[in-house]
Amino acid sequence: MKLNKKYTLLMLAGTLSAQFLAGCGQQPATxxxxxxxxxxxxxxxxxxxxxxxxxxxxxxxxDDSMGKGRIAxxxxxxxxxxxxxxxxxxxxxxxxADYGKTNxxxxxxxxxxxxxxxxxxxxxxxxxxLQVQELAKVDAISGATISYQQFIEAAKMALLEAKK
Numbered sequence: 001m002k003l004n005k006k007y008t009l010l011m012l013a014g015t016l017s018a019q020f021l022a023g024c025g026q027q028p029a030t031x032x033x034x035x036x037x038x039x040x041x042x043x044x045x046x047x048x049x050x051x052x053x054x055x056x057x058x059x060x061x062x063d064d065s066m067g068k069g070r071i072a073x074x075x076x077x078x079x080x081x082x083x084x085x086x087x088x089x090x091x092x093x094x095x096x097a098d099y100g101k102t103n104x105x106x107x108x109x110x111x112x113x114x115x116x117x118x119x120x121x122x123x124x125x126x127x128x129x130l131q132v133q134e135l136a137k138v139d140a141i142s143g144a145t146i147s148y149q150q151f152i153e154a155a156k157m158a159l160l161e162a163k164k
Contacts, residue, residue: 070087
């Protein structure tokens with residue numbers, strides 16, 4: 001029973017930490033998509049009512065082993081009309097069908113599958129943002145948490161640029 005209490009406390013602490021560290025109304029960064037009941041609140045970076053028409057770019061900070069994310073968002077009449085998000089590996093190459101391979105081969109199928117989950121999630125995150133029009137309503141995809149965090153960071157930068 002003591003183990004269950006410790007585990008429960010650790011899980012609660014992790015969840016609260018993730019919620020505390022989440023910015024701009026974003027959902028907690030976990031491996032499971034979680035709906036945020038406060039996602040209807042508009043945070044300053046995500047409210048498009050004063051955004052200028054145009055195309056804006058953003059780039060996440062770099063992760064030593066996973067690279068970074070780059071986004072291009074176009075806004076017209078205070079609506080997002082296009083989103084293009086890509087992952088870039090630590091060598092500066094776009095993450096695509098070869099991401100997760102070693103020397104052009106799938107040497108570790110589990111790693112390759114996880115890497116490809118992240119690549120597919122990049123497209124899904126962009127499509128979600130275009131559809132829901134609010135960064136806080138983009139759901140994390142299980143197995144692609146780092147990509148989600150990079151997407152949120154890059155999108156915030158682009159949306160903030162639209163307000164200058």
